[in-house]
Amino acid sequence: MNYFIDIMLIAIGAALINNFIFYYFVGICPFIGVSRNVDMAFGMGCAVTFVMSIAAFVSWTITSLVLIPGAPISSYIGAFFMTAENAQKIDLTILSYIIYIFVIASSVQFVEMYVRKFFPSLYKSFGVFLPLITTNCAILFACLTIMSHVSGVENPADAWDLGRALSLAFFGGVGFTIAIVVMAGIREELDLCDIPKPFKGAAITLVVGGILAFAFMGFTGVNSGLRKALTFDEPAAQVEQDESAKDRGSQGRINEMPAELVAGEKVLKLNARTSVR
Amino acid sequence: MADQPTPLERFIQGILPENPVYRQLLGLCPTLAVTNSMKAAVTMAAAVAFVLLCANMVTSLIRNLLKPHLRIVVFTLTIATFVTIADRLLAAYMYQMSKTLGPYIPLIIVNCLIICRCEVCASKQPVFTAISDAAGQSLGYGLALASVAGVREILGTGMFFGFRVLPATWPDWAVMVLPPGAFITLGLLLGAVNWYSGRGAK
Amino acid sequence: MAETDKDPAEKKNRFQNNYILQAWLCISLALIFGISLAAVQAALGPVIIENKLNETKEKVPELLLGGEAADKMAASKQAFKITPRSIAVEKNGIKKFYSVFEARFEDGRLGGWVTKVDGQGYADKIELLLGLDPSIETITGLFILDQKETPGLGNKIIETKWRGQFAGKSTRDHLKVVKGGAKVANEIDAVTGATISSDSVVTIINKTITDLRQPLKDAGRMKKE
Numbered sequence: 207m208n209y210f211i212d213i214m215l216i217a218i219g220a221a222l223i224n225n226f227i228f229y230y231f232v233g234i235c236p237f238i239g240v241s242r243n244v245d246m247a248f249g250m251g252c253a254v255t256f257v258m259s260i261a262a263f264v265s266w267t268i269t270s271l272v273l274i275p276g277a278p279i280s281s282y283i284g285a286f287f288m289t290a291e292n293a294q295k296i297d298l299t300i301l302s303y304i305i306y307i308f309v310i311a312s313s314v315q316f317v318e319m320y321v322r323k324f325f326p327s328l329y330k331s332f333g334v335f336l337p338l339i340t341t342n343c344a345i346l347f348a349c350l351t352i353m354s355h356v357s358g359v360e361n362p363a364d365a366w367d368l369g370r371a372l373s374l375a376f377f378g379g380v381g382f383t384i385a386i387v388v389m390a391g392i393r394e395e396l397d398l399c400d401i402p403k404p405f406k407g408a409a410i411t412l413v414v415g416g417i418l419a420f421a422f423m424g425f426t427g428v429n430s431g432l433r434k435a436l437t438f439d440e441p442a443a444q445v446e447q448d449e450s451a452k453d454r455g456s457q458g459r460i461n462e463m464p465a466e467l468v469a470g471e472k473v474l475k476l477n478a479r480t481s482v483r
Numbered sequence: 484m485a486d487q488p489t490p491l492e493r494f495i496q497g498i499l500p501e502n503p504v505y506r507q508l509l510g511l512c513p514t515l516a517v518t519n520s521m522k523a524a525v526t527m528a529a530a531v532a533f534v535l536l537c538a539n540m541v542t543s544l545i546r547n548l549l550k551p552h553l554r555i556v557v558f559t560l561t562i563a564t565f566v567t568i569a570d571r572l573l574a575a576y577m578y579q580m581s582k583t584l585g586p587y588i589p590l591i592i593v594n595c596l597i598i599c600r601c602e603v604c605a606s607k608q609p610v611f612t613a614i615s616d617a618a619g620q621s622l623g624y625g626l627a628l629a630s631v632a633g634v635r636e637i638l639g640t641g642m643f644f645g646f647r648v649l650p651a652t653w654p655d656w657a658v659m660v661l662p663p664g665a666f667i668t669l670g671l672l673l674g675a676v677n678w679y680s681g682r683g684a685k
Numbered sequence: 686m687a688e689t690d691k692d693p694a695e696k697k698n699r700f701q702n703n704y705i706l707q708a709w710l711c712i713s714l715a716l717i718f719g720i721s722l723a724a725v726q727a728a729l730g731p732v733i734i735e736n737k738l739n740e741t742k743e744k745v746p747e748l749l750l751g752g753e754a755a756d757k758m759a760a761s762k763q764a765f766k767i768t769p770r771s772i773a774v775e776k777n778g779i780k781k782f783y784s785v786f787e788a789r790f791e792d793g794r795l796g797g798w799v800t801k802v803d804g805q806g807y808a809d810k811i812e813l814l815l816g817l818d819p820s821i822e823t824i825t826g827l828f829i830l831d832q833k834e835t836p837g838l839g840n841k842i843i844e845t846k847w848r849g850q851f852a853g854k855s856t857r858d859h860l861k862v863v864k865g866g867a868k869v870a871n872e873i874d875a876v877t878g879a880t881i882s883s884d885s886v887v888t889i890i891n892k893t894i895t896d897l898r899q900p901l902k903d904a905g906r907m908k909k910e
Contacts, residue, residue, distance in 0.1 A: 303570075304567065307563050307592055403673070404677035416670060
C-alpha cells in the first residue's frame with residue numbers, strides 16, 4: 207500500500223507539481239519549436255513519453271546492475287581479477303553520462319524504425335523532429351534524476367526500484383505532453399492576434415509560457431498534503447522516559463534487542479522494535 | 484572557399500550577430516534554469532566554454548580522418564567525456580556551486596549549441612578557426628546568461644554577485660527567482676534584442 | 686596541377702572509406718577518453734567524497750556548542766573527533782537507516798550527536814542537520830542543509846533567528862508549532878506566512894528524536910572507552 211502511494215506521489219509530482227517544462231526548464235527547445243498546432247504537439251509529446259520510458263528502463267537497469275559500487279555484474283566480473291571484497295567496491299559511475307546519451311540515441315533510433323514501419327504517415331509528418339528528440343533535455347534529465355536516486359543516495363536501502371523509475375519517466379512525459387499541448391492550443395489562437403513584430407515567434411511564446419508557469423505554480427504543496435492525507439505513519443509512540451510510573455500492559459512497550467558491535471566497521475546496528483498502539 | 488569568415492570575424496560574430504541564445508535560440512534550458520544568481524550563471528557559462536573549446540579542438544583535429552557517417556557518434560562521445568570531466572572538476576573544487584547547478588551541468592551534453600558548432604564549424608575548419616569560433620560563441624553565451632541573471636537577481640533579491648545593490652527597502656520580487664520570472668524575463672529580453680536588430684536592418 | 690590536387694583528397698577518401706582504419710580510430714578515441722576519465726576518477730573521486738563529508742563535519746561544532754563556543758574552540762586549535770555512523774531503526778517491519786555523526790572531544794568524552802535527516806517539506810524535500818547532547822535530553826542546534834521552499838516565505842526557515850529557537854529545547858515532549866509567539870517550553874513560533882514549512886521541519890525533528898532516542902543512548906553508553 208505504501209509502495210502504491212509512493213508511486214502515485216512520484217507520478218503527480220513529475221506530471222504536475224514539478225512539471226518538466228514549467229519547473230525544471232527541460233525540453234524547452236521542442237516546446238518553442240514544435241508547439242504550433244495541437245496535433246503535431248500531441249504526437250511529439252507521445253513520442254517523447256515513449257522514448258523516455260524506454261530510455262529510463264534501460265538506463266535504470268544498466269545503472270543498478272553494472273555501474274554502482276556493489277552491482278551484481280560488475281562485482282561478478284571483477285571477482286575474476288581481484289578479491290571479492292575489492293570487486294564490491296568497483297565504481298563505474300564516471301561512465302554514466304556517456305552510457306545514458308548512447309542509450310537515448312539508440313532508443314530514438316529504435317523508435318524511429320518502429321514508427322517508420324508501422325505509422326508511415328506519422329513518420330512523414332514528424333520529418334526531422336524525430337531524430338531531434340535525442341537532444342531533448344527532458345529525456346536525459348529523466349535519466350539523471352533516476353541516477354541521483356539510485357547511485358546518489360547515501361545508503362542502498364533508499365535506492366529507487368524499477369517501478370519508481372518508470373513512474374517518474376512515464377508521468378514526466380505525460381506532464382511534458384500536457385504542457386506542450388496547452389501551449390499549442392494557445393499558439394493556434396495567438397496566430398490570429400496582432401503581436402508586435404519584435405515579439406513574434408519565440409519571444410511571445412516565452413512570455414505566454416511564463417504565465418502558464420504561474421498557473422502550474424498553483425500545484426505547489428499538493429504533494430505534501432497528499433502524503434499527509436494518505437500515509438498512516440503514526441508520528442510517534444508517546445512513550446515517556448520513566449516507564450515505571452505508567453503501566454501500559456502489552457502496548458507501547460519498547461523491546462530492545464542487544465546491539466551487535468561489529469569490530470572495525472563503522473556501522474552500528476541496533477534494532478529497536480517499537481510496537482505502536 | 485574564399486568567402487568563409489576569418490577567425491576574427493567568427494569571434495566577433497558569436498557575440499551579438501550570431502548570439503547563441505538571442506539569435507539562434509540554442510541552449511535555452513540552462514538559460515532559464517541557472518540564471519537565478521549571477522554566480523551560478525557565470526559558472527555555467529565557464530563550463531560551457533570549457534566543453535565547447537575542447538570539443539571544437541578535438542573535432543577539428545580529427546575532421547579529415549572521420550567518415551561522415553560516424554560523425555554524430557564521435558561528437559557525442561567527445562562532448563560527453565568533456566562534460567563528465569567538467570562536472571567532476573566542479574564537484575571537487577566548487578562543491579556548493581556544483582550542488583546548486585545540480586543536473587544542469589550534465590545537461591550540457593544535449594545542449595544544441597555545442598553539437599551545432601561542432602557540426603557547422605569545427606568539422607570543416609582548421610583548428611585555429613574552430614577555437615576562435617568556440618571562443619566567440621561562448622562569450623556570446625556568457626553575455627546572454629549574464630544579462631538574464633543580472634535582471635533576475637537584481638530585481639529578485641536586490642543583490643548582484645552577492646553584493647547588495649538596491650536599498651534594503653526594496654521589496655524583493657520573489658517571482659523573479661521562480662520559474663515564471665525566468666520565462667518572462669527571457670521573453671522580454673528576446674523581444675528587446677529583436678527590436679534592436681530589426682531597427683538596424685531598416 | 687590536377688594530379689597533385691587529387692592526391693590529398695584521394696588519400697582522405699581512402700582513409701575514410703577504409704573500415705578497418707575507421708574502427709581503429711574509434712577504438713583509439715574510446716581508449717583515450719576512457720583513460721582520461723579513469724584518471725579523473727582516481728584523482729578527484731576521493732576529493733568529492735571528502736567534500737560531501739566536510740559539508741556536515743564543519744557544521745558540527747556550531748551545532749553542538751553554539752556559535753561563540755565553537756569559535757572559541759576553533760581559536761584554541763581544538764577540534765572534535767567526528768565519526769560517521771549508520772543506525773538502522775526498524776518500525777512496523779520497515780528498516781530505516783539514519784546517518785549520524787558521533788562527536789568526541791579530544792579527551793574522549795562524548796560531545797554529542799549530529800544526525801542528517803530529510804523529509805517532505807511544503808514544496809520539496811527539506812534536508813537538515815540536528816544536534817543532540819550526549820544524553821539525548823536536549824536539542825543543541827539545527828541547520829537546514831537543503832530546501833526548496835517558497836522564496837521570501839518558507840525560505841525563512843534557514844535564518845539563524847528562527848533556527849535559534851530550537852537550541853536548548855528539551856526532547857521530553859514533542860515540539861509543537863504555534864502562531865503568534867511560543868509561550869510553553871515545547872512550542873516553536875512558526876515563520877509568518879509559512880506554517881506548513883515550519884510544521885514540516887518540526888515533524889521531521891520529532892520523528893527523528895523518537896526513532897533515535899533509544900539507539901543513540903545505547904550507543905553512547907556502550908562506547909565508553
